[in-house]
Amino acid sequence: GGGNVGITPDKPTYDCDEVVTLEALPAANWIFTGWSGDIIGSTNPLPLTMTGNISATANFAPAPTPPTLSSIQVAPGVTTATVSWQTNEPATSRVDFGTAPGQQDFSVESTELVTLHALQLTGLSADQQYYFSVSSEDEELLVSTSPELSFVTLPIGSDPAGIDSDDFSRNNLDTSVWSYVDPGDDSKLHIVEGAGHGGSFARAARDTGP
Numbered sequence: 001g002g003g004n005v006g007i008t009p010d011k012p013t014y015d016c017d018e019v020v021t022l023e024a025l026p027a028a029n030w031i032f033t034g035w036s037g038d039i040i041g042s043t044n045p046l047p048l049t050m051t052g053n054i055s056a057t058a059n060f061a062p063a064p065t066p067p068t069l070s071s072i073q074v075a076p077g078v079t080t081a082t083v084s085w086q087t088n089e090p091a092t093s094r095v096d097f098g099t100a101p102g103q104q105d106f107s108v109e110s111t112e113l114v115t116l117h118a119l120q121l122t123g124l125s126a127d128q129q130y131y132f133s134v135s136s137e138d139e140e141l142l143v144s145t146s147p148e149l150s151f152v153t154l155p156i157g158s159d160p161a162g163i164d165s166d167d168f169s170r171n172n173l174d175t176s177v178w179s180y181v182d183p184g185d186d187s188k189l190h191i192v193e194g195a196g197h198g199g200s201f202a203r204a205a206r207d208t209g210p
Helices: none
Strands: 003-008 019-026 030-037 046-049 056-062 069-076 081-098 106-121 129-137 143-145 149-152 187-193 200-206
Touching: 003 056, 019 030, 019 056, 069 129, 069 149, 106 129
Parallel strands: none
Antiparallel strands: 003 019, 019 046, 030 056, 069 081, 081 106, 081 129, 129 143, 129 149, 187 200
């Protein structure tokens, strides 16, 4: 099973020193892996000079297939979302996403080979629709990509814990999420580089005086 062999010319007997060409022809979803018998190797097609009786067998194997993606889910937050899915074999993880259909300008990925995948998207806008697809590549470098899907982040104030989160990836305070209140008019807010997905965090500092 898995394929057959073409013979050119195809006739009952051959003359001495006549050249005959064997060609292994894999069936769909099968691959040719090599010859066995009186012939060793994987040359295909294979020209032979007939000098006597020759026995040759073409060997086939199921073709490698890309990972199967399943159970794609999204857990959206206010400014983050966790995308999870499964594959039937160890594979990498990647999510491409954006705010318009067919325009996935951003991505997150992990090169670890796993079957249970989960990636967090950060720096999202509240109450915004996002379009995304997931993809996984196995150790054979075969890739599967999902159709484009979508989700909507939660509105501000809807976090079950009562706390809105932000990775402060902007160079100023996102006033759609946060308000800075300084009752004593004696402190300053700094966006400090060095933490979070966007590489920044917010810090309020108060001058305590001499």
